[in-house]
Amino acid sequence: MANPSHPAHDLVRGKRLLRSGALLAALCLVLSCWPTVLAAHGGSSSGNQTGIPIPSLPHGEMAVIAPYYGRIVALAENASDTDETFRRLLNFAQIQRAYCLWGIMPGSVSDEESPFNECSHAYLAAAKAVLLHMRTMKNETAPVGNLVSEIDATLVRNNLSLILCKFSGESFNTADVIRPKLTDIILHARSLLAILSALLATVAGLWLTAQALRTEPRL
Template identity: 60%
Template sequence: MILRSVLPAFISVVWLSLTAGGSAAHQRTASDPQSGIAIPEISHGEMVMMAEYRGRIIDLAARATDTNEHFRRVLNYAQIQYAYCFWGKMPGGVTDEASPFNECSHAYLAATKAVLLLMRDMPREADAASEIVSAIDAGMVLRGLSLITCAFSGEAFNTADIVRPELTAIPAHPASVGALAGCGALVGTALLAFRRLLRPAAP
């Protein structure tokens, strides 16, 4: 069960390392912003709550039937950025400003917020979306998150501009190193066990 949850994430990081195309921090695609849809910024405090409610938001969006191209592109961007950001599994990706995965976390959570707000104007989803918005607002007030900001809090995004994690900074971030080392150990153990299963039985 543990291997099933971490193996895709481990493979995702390896794939990102191979496709990053350089060593610049938080690389972005070179697409024309005019071809994409602007995604408003999200504060650090909003990120914390949005991460907790992301599953409900995406589930609601996936069930939506009365959609348009704008909504589908923003939802698709939210899903793509989520995959690029290790599917939210890296420790400190959301809460730690020093994490190599913090800016890409801003990107997928800003897109998730945009999806939620778009659903407030959709007849069938409006009530459920508004209920989630109210819960997030209340949670931010109760936990004093509304005034918390970080280096990326004022940064806007665009569906034509994919934000990759800062892979070259991973060795300097102990939590990320530990998580990847754990994934690597689990993968190695699984491969070793698989080889033993395939080994022919002694006569």
């Protein structure tokens, strides 16, 4: 006679399933939004340049700004005296980050060979542009000034502003979204391993859940 599954065990399995499936779910969501054929991004000289230009972001500075992204967006979403430029910059930063799988892919910020590194440059450069634009807003001067000072102090303390990579000189534009190429994802070991691990963990979680349901005692 099969032993009944303990409720606590089922709860643990459920939590594992949710955690392991998070990366895969995010990947599937973004892939479903991508065009069938992804065109390679050819740098700042290509694409539609009718949008708002965004200055390039050095690699070292990007690594410093990345942990502050959430605070920058939180300030931006609570801003009252916004204008069209500000809203378009913020919208681009959020859309671009979604194409970067919300920064959860390993090495997306630190590894310049990652297929998600260029799009990370794009959304973090946009976040910096949003932050600097808020400095011109009268109602946001104080909180934004404090955050800018904190970021500047971190840059100086870690001496990261001079660290460059192949995307450090690339400028961006709100009309030109950067999309990681599927072929680059497949060829990049860390990205591919992360996706395959998430897929394997999800399949294993589904199998364990099915086994737990199958072994429930019959009344």
